[in-house]
Amino acid sequence: MLNPNLSGLSKSTSFYSTLSFLAFLLAFVVILLGAYTRLTNAGLSCPDWPRCYGYLTPPLTTPQIEAATKAYPQIPLDKTRAWTEMRHRYLAGLEGLLIVTLITLSWYWRKELPPLVFKLSQPLILILLGQVILGKLTVTALLKPVIVLGHLLLGFFLMSLLWIICLLTRKPLVFSARQHLSLWVSLGLGILILQIALGGWVSTHSAGLACIDFPYCKGSFLPALQWNAFDTDLITIQMMHRLGALFTLFYLSLLSLFLLLQKSSRRFGLLLLSLLVTQMLLGILNILWLRPLFIALSHHAVAALLLLTLLATLVHTPQQGHKPCIK
Secondary structure, three states: OEOOOOOOOOHHHHHHHHHHHHHHHHHHHHHHHHHHHHHOOOOOOOOOOOOEOOEOOOOOOHHHHHHHHHHOOOOOOOHHHHHHHHHHHHHHHHHHHHHHHHHHHHHHOOOOOOHHHHHHHOOHHHHHHHHHHHHHHHHHOOOOHHHHHHHHHHHHHHHHHHHHHHHHOOOOOOOOOOHHHHHHHHHHHHHHHHHHHHHHHHHHOOOOOOOOOOOOEOOEOOOOOOHHHOOOOHHHHHHHHHHHHHHHHHHHHHHHHHHHHOHHHHHHHHHHHHHHHHHHHHHHHHHHOOOOHHHHHHHHHHHHHHHHHHHHHHHOOOOOOOOOOEO
């Protein structure tokens, strides 16, 4: 939760920190709602963009429904899925407004904000524009996997940047005391990001149920992989994700144990290890239970929490005189 004790911070910095936290929280919700939209096959429930069948909301009245049917006869209206898609768009639009506000305020308060916060706030507009373009292409390109994956990863990047900005408004980035630790955490971040990308590749190709047995896949620990057909062979995509998960689990487990041995980083190590165990169990259940919606969505959420935990570890434990963004 937000720390209400803002002593030592100027009013402008405190307000900026709170606003950045709200923007981050909304970005997190938008990512989960995007996952829900994909998992419920609602991604093309509105065939046009940014409207839905030509309206700001899914068609409501009988004349609107008739007009929608006439304009898009090949895409029957599904109100439930259309509302799922539009809620995602509405929240993404609200997130965009908060980000524009953050960028504006960063220039207005640039002398009061930490210098690194001001610098990190400026690329937000480019990332936001990229998300808008990819969001449109996701619909117009009919859910082309590479575009959907790019949209997902850029969303994770935007959320991460907002999280870092929030943390840095409460505590400066310090690597000097634990330079070696920062390097190992950074390596863990890189490994996790690659694994998230592999998970996104599975999702965009609907390869989550390519193998429905565990620890086997089609009765074999390591089935034949078709490296020259990576875009179309679902078993190869699924196994790449599994092998990546095994390596990620190994490295981050060692990292979490190392963090547990450091007094200043013990809470991060405990959180990281707990999330890893949870993610492993969710991944196995996702396969054995044939990807139930709640488990698949939770698997997505825990991946985001792992990323946020590693980022918070980089900003590291609070020192005397500094207040963390969360407690």
